[in-house]
Amino acid sequence: MTDLDQLDRPREACGVAGMWSLKGSGVEVARNLFFALYALQHRGQEAAGICTWDGKRLHVKKGQGLVSQVFREKRIKKLKGRSGIAHNRYSTTGGNDLANVQPFYLNTNDGTIAVAHNGNLTNARTLRRALEVGWTSTSDTEVIAQALARPLDDEERAGAPDWPGRLERLLREAQGAYSIVVQTPEGIYALRDPHGFRPLCLGVLKEEGRPQAWIAASESCALSPIGAEMVREVLPGEIVRLDDEGITTVRAPQPGLFEQTALCIFEYVYFARPDSRVDGQSVHVTRQRMGWRLAEEAKVEGDDVVVIGVPDSSLVSAMAYAARAELPYTEGLIKNRYIGRTFIEPSQAMRQNKVRLKFNAVRDNLEGKRVVLVDDSIVRGTTMEQLITLVREQGGAREVHVRVAAPPIKHPCFMGVDLASHGELIAHEHDEDEIAAVVGADSLVYLSLEGLHAAVDEGAATAGGHCNACFSGKYPVDVRACLADEDQKHSLAGRALRIAEAV
Numbered sequence: 001m002t003d004l005d006q007l008d009r010p011r012e013a014c015g016v017a018g019m020w021s022l023k024g025s026g027v028e029v030a031r032n033l034f035f036a037l038y039a040l041q042h043r044g045q046e047a048a049g050i051c052t053w054d055g056k057r058l059h060v061k062k063g064q065g066l067v068s069q070v071f072r073e074k075r076i077k078k079l080k081g082r083s084g085i086a087h088n089r090y091s092t093t094g095g096n097d098l099a100n101v102q103p104f105y106l107n108t109n110d111g112t113i114a115v116a117h118n119g120n121l122t123n124a125r126t127l128r129r130a131l132e133v134g135w136t137s138t139s140d141t142e143v144i145a146q147a148l149a150r151p152l153d154d155e156e157r158a159g160a161p162d163w164p165g166r167l168e169r170l171l172r173e174a175q176g177a178y179s180i181v182v183q184t185p186e187g188i189y190a191l192r193d194p195h196g197f198r199p200l201c202l203g204v205l206k207e208e209g210r211p212q213a214w215i216a217a218s219e220s221c222a223l224s225p226i227g228a229e230m231v232r233e234v235l236p237g238e239i240v241r242l243d244d245e246g247i248t249t250v251r252a253p254q255p256g257l258f259e260q261t262a263l264c265i266f267e268y269v270y271f272a273r274p275d276s277r278v279d280g281q282s283v284h285v286t287r288q289r290m291g292w293r294l295a296e297e298a299k300v301e302g303d304d305v306v307v308i309g310v311p312d313s314s315l316v317s318a319m320a321y322a323a324r325a326e327l328p329y330t331e332g333l334i335k336n337r338y339i340g341r342t343f344i345e346p347s348q349a350m351r352q353n354k355v356r357l358k359f360n361a362v363r364d365n366l367e368g369k370r371v372v373l374v375d376d377s378i379v380r381g382t383t384m385e386q387l388i389t390l391v392r393e394q395g396g397a398r399e400v401h402v403r404v405a406a407p408p409i410k411h412p413c414f415m416g417v418d419l420a421s422h423g424e425l426i427a428h429e430h431d432e433d434e435i436a437a438v439v440g441a442d443s444l445v446y447l448s449l450e451g452l453h454a455a456v457d458e459g460a461a462t463a464g465g466h467c468n469a470c471f472s473g474k475y476p477v478d479v480r481a482c483l484a485d486e487d488q489k490h491s492l493a494g495r496a497l498r499i500a501e502a503v
């Protein structure tokens, strides 16, 4: 299968959701989770899965492809029960085969559990070795499920299993990024790692003002399609339970919480949907502020200038750039919104220029103009090069000035986002002028890191910090093992390491 939608863009690790409904409420949990996943499809398009719990047994359907390809009406009807969890996948850790598709489920000595995870454990290999069990997949979500299956040393074996205690132990042992939903017989648990890398919010579904069900979801955009309203976000390091009592904090965040938080700043740049709220603020408004600041830092002067954005994620920043720079904004690139995965292989020539399959330039708006092309990020630079060619050749632009509404991506992410390795990232070794020459732009300027932080911090609800490691190289967690893996995988870096060791 060929994915025509995924050009040279960062890829998010996953979207998760979990729902608990009141007995007799009539809420169709599987159907609601399906539509929540539908709204979270931007966070993962490789696979999807839903597990429901009917009080006695788990019902599972998962498969590769988009949510609409994996589920059919008949399947949804078979997913019985008044609670469940769901997952959209893009693979970072583990391959993209069926064995790695989530949710993961296990029959433990203390009942059946299922886990769905967004993020990446940076010490998954260490935890895997320590757990000493057989493995069915290469996914770090299975590591989480196995870690939860292990009873606590002092757990009262005669009584009920201490799921909150096991989750607390997970918070102590697991490093990296993890926003997780767990189905247990007693309720749905939702938690975020102590740094809060990935978002996770809570909502309630009401009928005539009375709660009928509670939901946890990666982003708030998953709530309104199912008629739920936002309650709040799960705090970094917090564990909550969704059950007949509503939403209960079973483990409060630790003191000094906001000194260590590191919410992924890229959620605002690219991943999160603009209609979501992250850390209490609108992603749309944050992207507007990025565009304003970009215009203040890197305005293009002169006549015959028009501003265009790369659909869809850059359009908000492009419009804001144009408004602040007092330049006309126009539609310059039209995206084929129905492009996605296809079983028909494009020809070699088509594959070499996927941008042409995805975008058309609007010649009437661009011909003879000096075009400011606003994008939210550049990874390898291959897509940008093709876009500029399209704007020049198909659109007839006289000049193309690239403005990027985020700083240069110089370092890989090990916290659940696929950004490419050091050697593949165009900004790792090239400055703005060199990148402009490589992609064929008349000029190219990025938003400064200070500008990005100012845009994000202005509306943040908490005093929490943000991870910006892909821009700054300052990782909030120990990533030495991940860097060593990267060195091994990439021969050039590996050779450099060996030379350094030999000296």
Ligand code: SF4
Residues within 6 Å of the ligand: 197, 263, 264, 265, 266, 267, 412, 413, 414, 415, 416, 417, 467, 468, 469, 470, 471
């Ligand atoms: S490295 Fe970049 S993409 Fe990864 S968590 Fe940090 S800010 Fe987000």
